[in-house]
Amino acid sequence: MEREKTRCLIIGSGPAGYTAAIYAGRANIAPILYQGLQPGGQLTTTTDIENFPGYPMGISGFQMMEDLKDQAARFGADIRFGLATKADLSRPPYVVTIDEEKEIEADTLIIATGATAKYLGLDDEVKYAGMGVSACATCDGFFYRKKVVAVVGGGDTACEEVVYLAGLAAKVYLVVRKNQLRASKVMQERVFNNDKIEVLFEHNVTGLYGDGGVEGAHVVKRLNEMDEERYDLAIDGLFLAIGHHPNTEIFKEYLETDETGYIITEPGTPKTNLPGVFAAGDVADPVYRQAITAAASGCKAAIEAEKYLYDREEGL
Numbered sequence: 210m211e212r213e214k215t216r217c218l219i220i221g222s223g224p225a226g227y228t229a230a231i232y233a234g235r236a237n238i239a240p241i242l243y244q245g246l247q248p249g250g251q252l253t254t255t256t257d258i259e260n261f262p263g264y265p266m267g268i269s270g271f272q273m274m275e276d277l278k279d280q281a282a283r284f285g286a287d288i289r290f291g292l293a294t295k296a297d298l299s300r301p302p303y304v305v306t307i308d309e310e311k312e313i314e315a316d317t318l319i320i321a322t323g324a325t326a327k328y329l330g331l332d333d334e335v336k337y338a339g340m341g342v343s344a345c346a347t348c349d350g351f352f353y354r355k356k357v358v359a360v361v362g363g364g365d366t367a368c369e370e371v372v373y374l375a376g377l378a379a380k381v382y383l384v385v386r387k388n389q390l391r392a393s394k395v396m397q398e399r400v401f402n403n404d405k406i407e408v409l410f411e412h413n414v415t416g417l418y419g420d421g422g423v424e425g426a427h428v429v430k431r432l433n434e435m436d437e438e439r440y441d442l443a444i445d446g447l448f449l450a451i452g453h454h455p456n457t458e459i460f461k462e463y464l465e466t467d468e469t470g471y472i473i474t475e476p477g478t479p480k481t482n483l484p485g486v487f488a489a490g491d492v493a494d495p496v497y498r499q500a501i502t503a504a505a506s507g508c509k510a511a512i513e514a515e516k517y518l519y520d521r522e523e524g525l
């Protein structure tokens with residue numbers, strides 16, 4: 210298999226990966242960055258980002274990621290399309306296989322692989338994948354103009370998605386398993402003030418039905434400790450917004466992770482349990498998960514990688 214050496218390999222192309230590439234590029238480390246399955250990461254599937262400092266009018270997630278990529282490239286980062294499929298972190302230099310066809314041998318590794326949307330685990334989600342089931346309103350909302358859809362979840366993501374879909378669809382249900390939303394107050398207000406949105410508290414989706422596409426969801430409503438009511442909700446599409454799981458499968462064997470798989474780093478730093486391996490962004494952050502916090506940890510990871518290389522090369 211073809212093998213290439215680098216002083217710094219960055220895996221992932223969200224705000225963490227690109228920011229690490231900007232800093233590593235400016236530090237003259239000449240990083241190689243592999244973009245992964247979804248170039249630009251999760252933010253390319255969101256609408257406007259209104260809370261990233263410096264954009265008083267907001268900016269589209271897609272545009273922000275294009276800008277970050279261009280900025281990293283300007284400072285010499287070698288940005289490539291490709292997916293890390295295997296990793297051997299048993300000893301440095303670390304070896305990461307790309308698309309099962311090429312090995313990259315890296316003195317330092319910055320893992321910025323982010324997190325992926327969770328599904329409920331219903332067979333019908335698989336059956337209707339691409340035919341009425343989605344985990345990304347911004348990607349697929351367009352197909353539901355003037356139709357009726359439901360979003361499952363009660364966090365900020367679910368609220369964002371339901372408000373976005375209300376701008377397109379005729380009617381949107383928000384299916385919440387508890388009797389309250391977990392989302393921030395500002396997002397909750399946007400949901401409750403929107404006439405097109407109906408919140409179904411204490412509801413769960415148990416299945417879907419329809420010929421050749423979703424025509425409705427089987428739902429169960431909790432009435433009290435003892436009783437529940439089952440009924441069918443006519444919808445054209447179901448969107449999942451119930452959280453994410455970290456993309457750490459290929460690294461887990463070597464790195465300390467929590468029970469969900471998030472990489473554990475030394476508090477306040479991107480340092481993992483392995484020297485020269487750093488984790489940045491959502492892959493190590495089950496709590497904040499913001500573009501700005503991901504970018505900040507990417508910056509820290511590149512600074513630590515530079516320091517590690519310097520110390521090693523100076524024999525410190």
Ligand code: NDP
Binds near residue numbers: 367
């Ligand atoms: P969260 O973990 O905050 O919320 C997940 C939601 O899905 C919860 O309401 C949870 O219910 C529900 N849920 C989980 N599993 C199931 C299930 N099996 N069936 C039904 N419902 C389920 O995830 P988010 O993706 O919403 O947000 C993640 C983080 O990102 C948060 O910190 C959030 O604040 C942040 N964020 C910030 C944004 C912003 O500032 N603009 C935008 C989007 C996200 P329950 O409450 O019962 O556990």
